[in-house]
Amino acid sequence: LAKTTQPISMDSYEGQxxxxxxSHNNIATNDYITWYQQFPSQGPRFIIQGYKTxxxxxxxxxxxxxxxxxxxxxxxxxxxxxxxxxxxxxxxxRTGGGADGLTFGKGTHLIIQP
Amino acid sequence: NAGVTQTPKFQVLKTGQSxxxxxxxxxxxxxxxxxxxxxxxxxxLIYYSASEGTTDKGEVPNGYNVxxxxxxxxxxxxxxxxxxxxxxxxxxSSWASNEQFFGPGTRLTVL
Numbered sequence: 001l002a003k004t005t006q007p008i009s010m011d012s013y014e015g016q017x018x019x020x021x022x023s024h025n026n027i028a029t030n031d032y033i034t035w036y037q038q039f040p041s042q043g044p045r046f047i048i049q050g051y052k053t054x055x056x057x058x059x060x061x062x063x064x065x066x067x068x069x070x071x072x073x074x075x076x077x078x079x080x081x082x083x084x085x086x087x088x089x090x091x092x093x094r095t096g097g098g099a100d101g102l103t104f105g106k107g108t109h110l111i112i113q114p
Numbered sequence: 115n116a117g118v119t120q121t122p123k124f125q126v127l128k129t130g131q132s133x134x135x136x137x138x139x140x141x142x143x144x145x146x147x148x149x150x151x152x153x154x155x156x157x158x159l160i161y162y163s164a165s166e167g168t169t170d171k172g173e174v175p176n177g178y179n180v181x182x183x184x185x186x187x188x189x190x191x192x193x194x195x196x197x198x199x200x201x202x203x204x205x206x207s208s209w210a211s212n213e214q215f216f217g218p219g220t221r222l223t224v225l
Contacts, residue, residue, distance in 0.1 A: 034213065042216075042219070043118075043204045043206070043218060043219055044204075046213050087157075103159075103173070104156035104158075105156045106154075106155060106156045107156055
């Protein structure tokens with residue numbers, strides 16, 4: 001089971017680009033990297049998932065180097081509403097429901113200031 | 115579509131009481147999960163069900179039982195509640211384990 005390491009907290013300002021890095025040194029060949037966002041008093045929400053190189057959607061980008069031992073979630077032009085906890089998970093998305101990749105850890109508490 | 119729904123939203127129990135937390139999803143997902151989240155902590159997996167008719171233990175199963183009633187519903191039961199089970203409980207469902215949809219949570223206090 002691949003373990004992930006993220007910074008406990010980060011802060012930035014509105015309009016800035018924020019990059020949150022996750023380390024996963026023992027990632028397996030079949031593992032995908034998934035990021036979730038959680039606001040207070042709500043369940044986590046899926047943001048983005050990737051396997052290698054770069055993935056972009058309407059919310060964020062995910063950068064994965066060739067060795068896949070780390071990944072970086074990039075949030076462009078953040079606003080106050082991006083203040084949340086961000087979780088990085090690593091696991092085999094093809095297992096269709098196994099426990100692999102279901103360790104959320106403590107996540108990164110991102111605080112955006114005006 | 116309602117997504118994932120959980121009932122109740124809030125519950126207060128006395129030590130030793132039992133209760134069942136209900137979860138239902140309308141996305142035709144095969145897999146369903148129960149997590150608990152304690153203050154300042156990440157989510158910890160209690161039980162999961164990869165498909166209808168199967169359940170497996172997660173990281174913290176002690177003190178809990180689950181039932182996958184059908185494809186839509188996955189319930190979590192506390193047979194004899196303890197103060198250590200005071201937490202927020204989240205249910206989730208998915209096609210594959212890495213893209214889960216979460217419910218709004220149940221806030222449980224055990225006195």
